[in-house]
Amino acid sequence: xxxxxxxxxxxxxxxxxxxxxxxxxxxxxxxxxxxxxxxxxxxxxxxxxxxxxxxxxxxxxxxxxxxxxxxxxxxxxxxxxxxxxxxxxxxxxxxxxxxxxxxxxxxxxxxxxxxxxxxxxxxxxxxxxxxxxxxxxxxxxxxxxxxxxxxxxxxxxxxxxxxxxxxxxxxxxxxxxxxxxxxxxxxxxxxxxxxxxxxxxxxxxxxxxxxxxxxxxxxxxxxxxxxxxxxxxxxxxxxxxxxxxxxxxxxxxxxxxxxxxxxxxxxxxxxxxxxxxxxxxxxxx
Numbered sequence: 001x002x003x004x005x006x007x008x009x010x011x012x013x014x015x016x017x018x019x020x021x022x023x024x025x026x027x028x029x030x031x032x033x034x035x036x037x038x039x040x041x042x043x044x045x046x047x048x049x050x051x052x053x054x055x056x057x058x059x060x061x062x063x064x065x066x067x068x069x070x071x072x073x074x075x076x077x078x079x080x081x082x083x084x085x086x087x088x089x090x091x092x093x094x095x096x097x098x099x100x101x102x103x104x105x106x107x108x109x110x111x112x113x114x115x116x117x118x119x120x121x122x123x124x125x126x127x128x129x130x131x132x133x134x135x136x137x138x139x140x141x142x143x144x145x146x147x148x149x150x151x152x153x154x155x156x157x158x159x160x161x162x163x164x165x166x167x168x169x170x171x172x173x174x175x176x177x178x179x180x181x182x183x184x185x186x187x188x189x190x191x192x193x194x195x196x197x198x199x200x201x202x203x204x205x206x207x208x209x210x211x212x213x214x215x216x217x218x219x220x221x222x223x224x225x226x227x228x229x230x231x232x233x234x235x236x237x238x239x240x241x242x243x244x245x246x247x248x249x250x251x252x253x254x255x256x257x258x259x260x261x262x263x264x265x266x267x268x269x270x271x272x273x274x275x276x277x278x279x280x281x282x283x284x285x
Contacts (some may be wrong), residue, residue, distance in 0.1 A: 009089070016236035021086075033072045042070055069114030074126075077107050097141050104134050132167045136160050157253055 006013055036059055046052050047060060048067060060068040084099050108130045117123045137158045142148055148156075184191040 025079070026081070029075075029083075033075050033079075037069050037072050040072075044068070062118055062122065063116050064114075064118055067114050069183070070114075070116035073107075073110070077103060094141060094144050094282055097137050100123055104130055104137070108134070121178075124169060124201065125174065128170060132163045135163045 009017065022216055026260070036056075039056060040047070040059060043049075043052050043056070047056075047065070053061070059071050063070050064077055081100050081105050084103070088096055108127070109132060111123070115123045117126070125282050139160045143153065180191070183194075
């Protein structure tokens, strides 16, 4: 507020409170949740129908059939805590904190008893959030009194801070774990592109590794030796076939001999790890 001299619950503040704030809390905090519960109860046996899911699915999707109303219960808990802080201003702060603790204890007991969410991780998140709220309010009770020394106040503050950091970290971990599934369901094209690119990189790296480990490149000396052996073998093979390929032999015999010679040359080159181009280069030399 611009004017810090305005006293709460008097004059202008009282008019805004009862003219705007109270009707808003009644409509959004009580009327709409009651209407939501009544509509869900009216269609209790048809919650799995397509039309009902399209209209009211945001209220009960992800909940067990017996706890279809649980989102309304969570909203009622938040409205109750806000109402305690706002409308019970005339009570002492410690009394307000104790009433908030009672609301959270009841909520924790209901969460543990019913486990309303189908997903176990959501039940864990809801339970831990209530526990963190209990720790925060309980530690805050000690700051109401002036009998604590500075060291104790810092310890309580550290406990509250660590509890909230723990819950926030736990929430982030769960969100990142569920992110691929969410991406696959809502944005399948983006998910497929990311998965295909990642899998292609993995396949490429594994193929290169297999080539390195299974088929190592021969050393230069070994390669020269195999080329010389191939040249000697091919020369012997050519001399042995010279009788078949002379001018007096029929054309069919000469063609068969050349085809056989070519196949043997290619086969020998493959067995020794020498490409066909290297064979011709060596023979030409």
